Amino acid sequence: MGREGMSKDEVLSTLVAMKSGDKDWRNGRCFALVFNAGDEVEEIAREASVLYLSENGLNPLAFPSLGRMQEEIVDTVAQMLHGRTESCDAQGFMTSGGTESILLAVKAARDRASTLRGVSKPNMVLGESAHAAFHKAGHDYGVEIRKVSVKTHWRVDLNAMSNAIDSDTVLVVGSAPQYPQGVIDPIPEIAALASNAGTSCHVDACMGGFVLPFMESLGYPVAPWDFRVEGVTSISADIHKLGYSPKGASVLLHRTEEMRRHQIFFFDGWLGGFYASTGLLGTKAAGPIAAAWAVTHFLGEAGYMRLVEKTMEATKRLIEGVESIPGLQVLGEPDAHLVAIAAINPDEIDIFAVMDALSAGGWHLDRQRPPDSIHATVSAGTAGAIGDFLSDLRSAVVLVGSSRTDDRSTNYAPIGIDE
Numbered sequence: 001m002g003r004e005g006m007s008k009d010e011v012l013s014t015l016v017a018m019k020s021g022d023k024d025w026r027n028g029r030c031f032a033l034v035f036n037a038g039d040e041v042e043e044i045a046r047e048a049s050v051l052y053l054s055e056n057g058l059n060p061l062a063f064p065s066l067g068r069m070q071e072e073i074v075d076t077v078a079q080m081l082h083g084r085t086e087s088c089d090a091q092g093f094m095t096s097g098g099t100e101s102i103l104l105a106v107k108a109a110r111d112r113a114s115t116l117r118g119v120s121k122p123n124m125v126l127g128e129s130a131h132a133a134f135h136k137a138g139h140d141y142g143v144e145i146r147k148v149s150v151k152t153h154w155r156v157d158l159n160a161m162s163n164a165i166d167s168d169t170v171l172v173v174g175s176a177p178q179y180p181q182g183v184i185d186p187i188p189e190i191a192a193l194a195s196n197a198g199t200s201c202h203v204d205a206c207m208g209g210f211v212l213p214f215m216e217s218l219g220y221p222v223a224p225w226d227f228r229v230e231g232v233t234s235i236s237a238d239i240h241k242l243g244y245s246p247k248g249a250s251v252l253l254h255r256t257e258e259m260r261r262h263q264i265f266f267f268d269g270w271l272g273g274f275y276a277s278t279g280l281l282g283t284k285a286a287g288p289i290a291a292a293w294a295v296t297h298f299l300g301e302a303g304y305m306r307l308v309e310k311t312m313e314a315t316k317r318l319i320e321g322v323e324s325i326p327g328l329q330v331l332g333e334p335d336a337h338l339v340a341i342a343a344i345n346p347d348e349i350d351i352f353a354v355m356d357a358l359s360a361g362g363w364h365l366d367r368q369r370p371p372d373s374i375h376a377t378v379s380a381g382t383a384g385a386i387g388d389f390l391s392d393l394r395s396a397v398v399l400v401g402s403s404r405t406d407d408r409s410t411n412y413a414p415i416g417i418d419e
């Protein structure tokens with residue numbers, strides 16, 4: 001920032017110039033980070049965000065429209081996940097994203113176990129495939145992590161999970177689907193283990209929350225994972241992923257009002273007055289709430305069905321195409337739209353060297369390990385590029401041959417500064 005301000009034109013042209021080095025996600029070559037449902041959805045999201053650019057989600061009494069929008073979004077997601085039935089009245093809040101939803105699920109489970117069972121040395125049990133945000137939560141909330149292995153099909157090992165649970169376990173975790181290989185954990189069995197131990201069970205559907213319900217409606221086989229499974233106590237579902245709304249929108253649902261209460265922080269000893277907080281933030285951006293409301297209402301169930309159908313057809317084409325390239329394989333059998341691509345023999349083909357060749361063509365996939373693989377989140381926005389991707393992938397494998405790269409780094413969430 002200079003002493004004198006810049007002109008509006010200068011500010012905006014500088015921003016546009018700075019942006020020119022960023023990923024171009026509109027061309028369909030970006031299989032991560034941004035999920036594009038097309039120009040019309042983007043325009044509606046933009047206009048809704050701008051309408052609420054300066055409002056503050058901290059206080060729904062000052063901005064009742066923001067309170068109403070959040071309530072309606074939570075109701076919609078609760079219904080989608082079969083949380084509003086005769087036997088279940090799921091309640092929740094919007095959060096800023098998957099990580100915040102997971103942090104709060106862990107906090108709520110820890111506080112509930114402390115209140116109801118007097119647990120003072122909490123632990124949580126999860127697969128090595130569960131998202132890194134659970135590890136952050138364990139660190140931040142003082143909950144020991146008991147990480148169990150996944151079996152050859154990449155789903156958690158139930159025996160290992162059962163052995164890791166004890167009377168101090170406050171949470172058992174399953175994913176629907178897990179990110180690295182895109183498979184759904186055996187949720188009914190995980191929930192039964194949790195329920196038998198008298199503890200909470202969280203299903204991380206940050207990726208699947210806006211995909212699996214519509215896959216089911218379209219007739220795809222979907223293993224049980226939502227509130228219809230007895231013993232599931234909370235679920236996270238991100239709107240800013242395959243719900244196609246801009247960043248800053250997720251929902252965390254609890255099976256009951258009593259369970260939800262442990263998510264909330266109440267404080268009545270401040271000179272500023274009573275403070276109740278449902279999330280990690282105080283002042284909260286209103287734009288993502290308005291945009292999520294706008295996008296979900298614009299698309300409706302029919303819109304999501306169309307987008308999921310397109311995504312699943314593209315995923316099938318991707319999987320079949322990869323399997324037809326000599327030397328490559330898809331890890332496991334993805335249950336939805338996440339696909340990990342690896343060499344059949346990593347000594348013969350270095351998939352990271354292949355990724356380097358693909359990057360030169362503008363493709364963006366996550367490099368992940370172990371094992372060395374590249375990860376595609378397929379979405380409606382990438383569906384049209386699958387044919388080009390497969391042909392570039394085939395060429396890259398031939399071009400790279402047996403050469404290797406020394407760079408074994410992964411790139412899901414780098415800091416971006418020298419550490």
Ligand SMILES: Cc1ncc(COP(=O)(O)O)c(C=O)c1O
Pocket residue numbers: 097098099100102131133175177178179204205206207238
């Ligand atoms: C399964 C799963 N859980 C949680 C997260 C974290 O979500 P966020 O990046 O919105 O914090 C992700 C992100 O990709 C995910 O795939």
